Amino acid sequence: MDFKLSAIDKTKTVLDAISKKQEILAENITNTNTPGYLRKDASFSQLLNAGGPLDTKLSKRIGPNPFIMEQDGEVDVKKELVELQKNSMYYAVATRRMSSVITQMQTVTNVGQ
DSSP states (O other), X not given: OHXXXXXXXXXXXXXXXHHHHHHHHHHHHHTTTOTTOOOEEOOHHHHHHTTXXXXXXXXXXXXXXXXXXXXXXXXXXXXXXHHHHHHHHHHHHXXXXXXXXXXXXXXXXXXXX
């Protein structure tokens, strides 16, 4: 049973990262015509490791690394839309994984009755 709870926690973390990435992309698109706005980006590895158990003692001492980075240049709406599509695919995979874990838990519960 611990494995399934762990799988749910891991999948929730991935879904949270996907949500944060979606927010960043939406902010970039919203600010397309804002003078001086620098595009923001975040990699999934940064989002998933932010504040997690993989942080080293040194990073805990000096503070967490910001996972949202300002990029040079203006927002290219076409590129942002491509990133939104990629993010949608990640979301589809993560929700299928969560559904699979829940179905497995239901099966185990029903077998025990």
